[in-house]
Amino acid sequence: MTHSFLSALTPAIGKTVRAVARLRGGGTALPGRVIESIDSNFMARTLAQLPYGVVLVSGTNGKTTTTRIVSSMLEQLGLKVFTNPTGSNFTRGVVSALLDAVDMSGKLHADIAVLELDEAYAVHFVDKVQPRYALLLNVLRDQLDRFGEIDTTAKMLATVAKKTTGTVVLNREDPRIAALTDVVSQGANIAYYGLSDELVSFFPSDDTMYNSDDTEDSRNFTLSHYRPAAVTLTKVHNQQAQFEFADNASRYDTNLKLEGVYNAFNAAGALAIVEAIMNDVASAQSHEKNGDKSRANMHGDIIRAVSTVTPAFGRGESIIVNGDKVELILVKNPMGFRLALKSFDALNHKTMIVINDEYADGRDMSWLWDVDFTTLTDSGVEAVSGVRATDMALRLAYDEVPVRNVNDDINSCLEEFIASTRGVDKHIYCTYTAMLAVRKSLSQITHVEDAGL
Amino acid sequence: MTENTRELAIVSLYPKDMNIYGDTGNVKTIALRARLYGYEPRIYKYNVGDAWPEHVDLVLGGGGQDKGQAAISDDLFARSQKIHELAQAGVPMLLICGLYQLFGEYFETNEGVRLPGINVLGVHTVGQDTRMIGNLVEHNAQCGTIVGYENHSGQTFVHDDGTEPWAEVKADGTGNNGVDHTEGARKYNVIGTYMHGSVLPKNPQLADLLIRKAAEHRYGNFEPISTVEQAEELNRLNAMAKAAAQVAASRPR
Numbered sequence: 040m041t042h043s044f045l046s047a048l049t050p051a052i053g054k055t056v057r058a059v060a061r062l063r064g065g066g067t068a069l070p071g072r073v074i075e076s077i078d079s080n081f082m083a084r085t086l087a088q089l090p091y092g093v094v095l096v097s098g099t100n101g102k103t104t105t106t107r108i109v110s111s112m113l114e115q116l117g118l119k120v121f122t123n124p125t126g127s128n129f130t131r132g133v134v135s136a137l138l139d140a141v142d143m144s145g146k147l148h149a150d151i152a153v154l155e156l157d158e159a160y161a162v163h164f165v166d167k168v169q170p171r172y173a174l175l176l177n178v179l180r181d182q183l184d185r186f187g188e189i190d191t192t193a194k195m196l197a198t199v200a201k202k203t204t205g206t207v208v209l210n211r212e213d214p215r216i217a218a219l220t221d222v223v224s225q226g227a228n229i230a231y232y233g234l235s236d237e238l239v240s241f242f243p244s245d246d247t248m249y250n251s252d253d254t255e256d257s258r259n260f261t262l263s264h265y266r267p268a269a270v271t272l273t274k275v276h277n278q279q280a281q282f283e284f285a286d287n288a289s290r291y292d293t294n295l296k297l298e299g300v301y302n303a304f305n306a307a308g309a310l311a312i313v314e315a316i317m318n319d320v321a322s323a324q325s326h327e328k329n330g331d332k333s334r335a336n337m338h339g340d341i342i343r344a345v346s347t348v349t350p351a352f353g354r355g356e357s358i359i360v361n362g363d364k365v366e367l368i369l370v371k372n373p374m375g376f377r378l379a380l381k382s383f384d385a386l387n388h389k390t391m392i393v394i395n396d397e398y399a400d401g402r403d404m405s406w407l408w409d410v411d412f413t414t415l416t417d418s419g420v421e422a423v424s425g426v427r428a429t430d431m432a433l434r435l436a437y438d439e440v441p442v443r444n445v446n447d448d449i450n451s452c453l454e455e456f457i458a459s460t461r462g463v464d465k466h467i468y469c470t471y472t473a474m475l476a477v478r479k480s481l482s483q484i485t486h487v488e489d490a491g492l
Numbered sequence: 493m494t495e496n497t498r499e500l501a502i503v504s505l506y507p508k509d510m511n512i513y514g515d516t517g518n519v520k521t522i523a524l525r526a527r528l529y530g531y532e533p534r535i536y537k538y539n540v541g542d543a544w545p546e547h548v549d550l551v552l553g554g555g556g557q558d559k560g561q562a563a564i565s566d567d568l569f570a571r572s573q574k575i576h577e578l579a580q581a582g583v584p585m586l587l588i589c590g591l592y593q594l595f596g597e598y599f600e601t602n603e604g605v606r607l608p609g610i611n612v613l614g615v616h617t618v619g620q621d622t623r624m625i626g627n628l629v630e631h632n633a634q635c636g637t638i639v640g641y642e643n644h645s646g647q648t649f650v651h652d653d654g655t656e657p658w659a660e661v662k663a664d665g666t667g668n669n670g671v672d673h674t675e676g677a678r679k680y681n682v683i684g685t686y687m688h689g690s691v692l693p694k695n696p697q698l699a700d701l702l703i704r705k706a707a708e709h710r711y712g713n714f715e716p717i718s719t720v721e722q723a724e725e726l727n728r729l730n731a732m733a734k735a736a737a738q739v740a741a742s743r744p745r
Binding site: 439 | 557
């Protein structure tokens with residue numbers, strides 16, 4: 040009796056704490072923390088209302104963008120989607136977002152939830168809420184200062200795969216992810232997404248990245264590459280991509296609004312999970328009202344949906360400053376940085392790199408030494424900034440990349456960079472907190488959309 | 493090889509399996525600095541099953557995950573005698589984290605199982621649940637202040653058998669074991685340490701010590717021959733390293 044009385048009050052209490060936290064300029068975690076302590080069942084109870092359950096997206100790289108791709112696609116396809124805001128990929132962030140979304144009676148007006156969760160928090164989450172769908176992207180070295188080893192990270196994702204009840208979508212090109220096949224529960228389905236033979240060398244996995252001499256072994260595919268994929272990325276050039284669906288071997292060419300080859304690959308994962316979800320939706324609805332659609336129709340629909348998705352905050356986001364296009368590119372681990380450098384043409388752009396070492400960025404600078412910067416040798420780097428500007432400058436020096444300006448103060452360095460490179464489009468590579476600082480600084484010069492953080 | 497090329501043979505030990513987090517930066521640093529001193533660095537990536545190079549003047553090894561350590565263990569034992577001979581002949585070696593542990597006498601896991609090392613360094617390591625993680629500043633008599641980043645769960649203890657602690661750390665809960673304020677170990681010219689970072693770029697004095705010992709091993713002396721441009725580039729790199737090391741030393745753990 041006391042419990043249900045308290046639970047009924049949860050939305051009101053939570054919303055009040057949230058409003059107060061906002062007034063005080065606080066973050067998104069506080070209301071979540073308050074509610075977790077007074078009503079630990081709130082999240083599970085609320086998410087259990089969803090007719091199509093929870094989609095969990097996790098992995099080292101691309102969570103935010105992929106979550107955005109999946110939720111935008113599902114909305115395009117007519118579902119009402121609850122999702123956690125950009126970057127708040129901790130359970131408390133989910134609770135806080137739920138408090139915003141429920142009405143005073145605690146009802147969540149949505150069909151499905153698409154949640155991005157950090158690997159460590161995903162383990163806590165699946166303990167409370169079993170996802171119906173999981174999309175597991177990759178395991179790469181990142182945040183080793185928190186997790187210790189990448190194999191520890193793989194074990195965390197194994198727990199997620201194990202607890203998922205409906206469909207687990209796995210990246211077959213990442214051997215640590217493909218190996219999770221063995222732990223998926225008996226009643227659940229597995230779908231893979233992958234790359235065509237030609238594209239594999241573009242996306243080295245953690246192992247191949249460190250083993251390649253880039254000569255004779257470039258076709259040294261992992262065995263998991265030969266697993267049948269529900270969706271395969273078969274071509275990618277600029278923002279044009281081609282995807283192949285396994286079930287009728289049809290290929291679709293489409294334009295993407297997302298930049299970077301790695302986002303096209305994330306889109307393949309999103310297509311695979313959306314296909315699984317929409318099949319379930321179609322069979323649920325055909326019970327109700329005979330709304331069955333043909334496979335080809337559905338593929339056409341979901342390809343159209345993916346073509347309209349715009350990038351998430353900071354992930355290849357473009358801002359126009361004084362008429363020049365400025366691309367903000369989030370980098371947080373060696374693989375991401377390496378793929379970003381491959382994706383963005385350096386020669387016709389001016390480049391700035393901003394490296395911070397706050398907790399959210401990772402305190403250890405070792406990762407910079409695992410990125411190959413020689414692609415910047417010809418163009419050079421205009422400006423290096425952030426708390427660890429000196430580390431970054433030293434790193435570039437050892438790859439013999441010329442650097443014009445090193446200044447740890449982001450505001451003045453950015454101002455000088457923008458002023459001295461008028462008329463040329465720009466790339467700014469930044470770590471997480473550096474990205475926040477750069478956006479804030481740019482918003483004093485031009486309009487920058489609120490990222491909702 | 494012409495008369496003018498002064499080769500230095502550098503072995504990067506197990507780059508496939510023992511490469512965790514940036515220790516490849518050490519190889520880059522040695523290669524570039526050796527060139528700027530007028531030597532011709534030749535890098536041998538030595539992986540499990542490879543042929544051992546004929547000449548070896550310097551050995552660099554990195555950290556690895558448990559899986560990586562298991563993968564190389566047999567091969568390392570097969571090379572143990574060769575490595576002992578090189579160590580006794582004064583060949584400089586820098587072993588980070590996982591290979592530091594494997595160059596010791598043994599590693600005792602949390603479950604009490606003893607995994608033997610190749611016993612070049614008189615140290616042993618005991619597994620513990622808490623990891624020692626964070627920025628670290630240490631002091632070494634020869635190299636002065638060294639900055640880096642430690643990330644290990646084993647507690648390492650240095651034996652009194654001619655092996656010496658490599659450096660001194662101030663704070664409890666840091667360094668070899670969190671207790672005795674030592675970090676790393678040294679015997680002959682073999683240095684084991686927990687310093688990632690990578691350690692050599694920001695601590696060029698340590699890189700130069702290794703290059704000096706390597707040249708002495710191969711040619712009997714260290715004779716840098718740098719052009720004006722090369723000397724300038726070395727000065728520039730040293731100034732940048734100093735600035736980066738100062739920032740690193742000021743950051744929270």
